[in-house]
Amino acid sequence: MTDGGKLRARHLIHVPNTNKAGEQVQVEDIARATAAVIVTCELKGYNSVAVPLMGAFDTGIPAEEAARAIHSEFRSHRGERPIRVLFVARNSDEIDVFEMAIEGLS
Template sequence: MKDSCVKIEFVKGDITEADTEAIGNAANSRLAGGGGVDGAVHRKGGPDIMKELKKKYRGCPTGNAVITSGGKLKAKYVIHAVGPVYSGKSKDAELLANAYRSSLKLCTKHGIRSISFPSISTGVYGYPVEKAAPIAVNTTRNYLNQHPEIELVRFVLFDDRTLQAYQEAYSSLVSPPLETPSQPSNKKELRTHGHRVKV
């Protein structure tokens, strides 16, 4: 698969303040609101988001996502993705990847060109961020390579540790192997911490 110009950003901040067209919400399977990112999104976005969830959906399976309007948020849409509660089993990685992939598919379906994601499942769901970050970054990058209509994916991360984990995950993913005399240079540009990444 030939790489396109992949547009990914990593920033530390508050996802409820994101100015992308959509934001991702780390929801639970009942779509009932909760703590962490989920609670913050509903507090900032107002009651209309929950009203829409109750009207349109009856829960959401783990690994899937649903979409609502953004209520009072800057973002026009909220994509509510349900990540797994970490169990240490192999299915965790697949479910987490599916949560991001399902969200990105909704972007494509609704013509959304930019989205900000939190770090799904790494809060109260207990997914180790060092394991979750490579899954999130790899899934996103692979999807963007096939869907150039999405112009920007921004990961808005809560603290320095999480930000570093995502930056390192991206760096290890795109860094070329060590060059040898018989191997031509294949340099790639990597700029993170709020700057656009081109591969």
């Protein structure tokens, strides 16, 4: 975890997507990374968190699978924190992917 610097966020939670650099990202890696974010929020008392579309890049998995894994982890979480989750998208395609995951489509 680091300071948010010039970002609007106060802190950045850094999580690995794979066990080794350059490895092919799997759905389980995204779920594990998302779970680590949730645990950090619980331990640090963070009420809100913004999560990008992790794992959907050149060596990653399809964006739809990544979005479903991220959303599923938050949906199944029964702890008190985070209260608010923001899914961060870089473009309209990523917005569509997150919306489909939230609505249970695709």
